[in-house]
Amino acid sequence: MNKFLGLPLIASVALMLGACSFGKGPQGDLVGAQDRPEFNPQEVPFGMVPCPGGTFHMGQTDEDIAASMVNMNKQVTIAGFYMDETEITNNEYRQFMNAVMQDSVDVLGQEYIMTELYPDTTVWVRDFTYHMGDPLMEYYYSHPAFDDYPVVGVDWFAAKYFCNWRTKNKNAAAAEEGVAGVPGFRLPSEAEWEYAARGGRELATFPWGGPYLRNTKGCMLANFKPGRGDYASDGYAYTSPVGSYFPNDFGLYDMSGNVSEWCDDAFLEASMPVVWDMNPTNPDDNEPRKVVRGGSWKDIAYYLETGTRNFEYQDSARSYIGFRCALIQIGMGTNNRL
Numbered sequence: 001m002n003k004f005l006g007l008p009l010i011a012s013v014a015l016m017l018g019a020c021s022f023g024k025g026p027q028g029d030l031v032g033a034q035d036r037p038e039f040n041p042q043e044v045p046f047g048m049v050p051c052p053g054g055t056f057h058m059g060q061t062d063e064d065i066a067a068s069m070v071n072m073n074k075q076v077t078i079a080g081f082y083m084d085e086t087e088i089t090n091n092e093y094r095q096f097m098n099a100v101m102q103d104s105v106d107v108l109g110q111e112y113i114m115t116e117l118y119p120d121t122t123v124w125v126r127d128f129t130y131h132m133g134d135p136l137m138e139y140y141y142s143h144p145a146f147d148d149y150p151v152v153g154v155d156w157f158a159a160k161y162f163c164n165w166r167t168k169n170k171n172a173a174a175a176e177e178g179v180a181g182v183p184g185f186r187l188p189s190e191a192e193w194e195y196a197a198r199g200g201r202e203l204a205t206f207p208w209g210g211p212y213l214r215n216t217k218g219c220m221l222a223n224f225k226p227g228r229g230d231y232a233s234d235g236y237a238y239t240s241p242v243g244s245y246f247p248n249d250f251g252l253y254d255m256s257g258n259v260s261e262w263c264d265d266a267f268l269e270a271s272m273p274v275v276w277d278m279n280p281t282n283p284d285d286n287e288p289r290k291v292v293r294g295g296s297w298k299d300i301a302y303y304l305e306t307g308t309r310n311f312e313y314q315d316s317a318r319s320y321i322g323f324r325c326a327l328i329q330i331g332m333g334t335n336n337r338l
Contacts, residue, residue: 039180045082045170045327049251051196053080053329058194058280059272060307061203062211070269071309076277078195083188084324086242086253087261088162090140091147093119093154096162099169117161119153123319133319136238148241150259150322156290156314159187159262159323166325187264188326189281190271190291190309197255197294197306199248205305207248207255213301221245222257223297224304231297239297256294256304259322260312263291267311288313296320 044050059073100113108117119141124133140146141153154162163185171181188196198204205211208221215221220234222245231237234257235244243253266284268274275282289311295303298320302308312321 037180038178042329045182047085048082048325048327049085050329051078051081051083051192051250051252052200053078054195054200056195056198057203058191058307060305061205062305062307065302068269068309070272071307072272074272074277076191076280078192079279080329081188081192082327082329083192083196083250083252084326085247085251087150087259087322087324089148089242090119090151093151093162094141094147096165099165116155117158119151119158120155120317121153123153123317127319136319149239150242150254152239152259152319152322153317154322155317156187156262156312158317160264162323163187163325183328183330185325185327187262187323189279190263190265190293191275191280192326193261193263193291193293194306196250196252197248199250199252199255201249205307207252207306208246209249213304215246222295222304223254224257224295225298225300236297254294256306257299258297259294259320260292260296260299260303260310260318261294262312262321262323263293265291267291267309288315290314292321 055075055077057073058071058076060071064071097113097118100108100117105113121137121141124136124140125131127133140149141151166185167182170185174181197207199207199209201209206213206221213221213224213226220226223234223236223240225231226233234240240254240258242258245254245257247253248255265271265282266287267289268282268284268287271280271282290313292310292312293308295301295305295308303310312318
């Protein structure tokens with residue numbers, strides 16, 4: 001038999017086997033793998049608001065009073081993402097702590113949980129000299145009266161751990177329902193935070209747009225330190241319940257004031273000329289200084305500006321630093337999103 005006569009038969013068999021092995025339909029059509037989890041258009045996660053992607057000028061918008069020269073202007077593009085509407089509250093963080101104490105004591109150890117993840121309530125006494133912080137140390141995290149206040153006394157590592165837990169918690173529920181999970185909650189990059197704080201307003205000094213700290217009725221627009229020795233003119237001597245002031249145009253509350261917020265980036269004085277102009281970020285595990293943004297209840301107005309950069313050491317918990325989570329938008333089908 002001629003050896004070439006069997007080639008058509010061999011090719012036919014190979015084609016049939018290939019059709020089966022590559023998961024094509026009964027008619028030999030290319031239909032994709034059929035065992036994929038269901039994915040509907042990404043819903044806005046509970047407690048978050050969408051920040052549509054876009055281009056903006058990142059950097060200082062007013063006088064660099066400290067002459068730091070660490071936030072020179074640069075035009076960058078940000079992909080769409082979601083961000084928590086408010087800062088993480090005491091009661092939301094308590095849900096995390098309850099879950100960790102129930103499920104992870106054997107793995108992490110109670111000492112690690114209580115020293116590294118549990119909010120350090122002594123910050124109310126340690127952060128300020130000759131300050132009667134004992135009542136806040138005793139009640140701020142534990143008492144129901146403060147459930148809707150932003151959690152503080154949490155360092156950068158604890159905030160990151162919270163984000164990881166939140167992702168696993170959400171995806172475990174998604175798996176039970178047979179749907180695709182979320183990409184992953186995380187701390188926002190510094191660029192994302194500034195973009196979100198401006199709320200779509202180009203070169204806005206404050207999240208509400210204008211350079212003023214009061215509205216036309218004379219009401220303060222954020223929780224901060226209006227003057228020397230004056231902490232209460234804005235309505236609250238210390239922190240305020242989240243969402244007590246007007247949101248910006250993205251619907252985000254307290255992007256200036258109340259508590260400063262951890263970002264994912266390591267702090268670098270020269271980051272502006274170094275990082276890329278598309279979704280810039282500066283991950284550096286060897287740099288212990290991490291970016292904090294937004295100013296707090298104990299800060300003057302300069303630190304509330306959207307273009308003011310600041311940092312804290314990653315293992316330092318403070319009575320004026322909290323955080324909120326971000327989540328990338330995926331599968332949305334526009335050039336502003338991934």
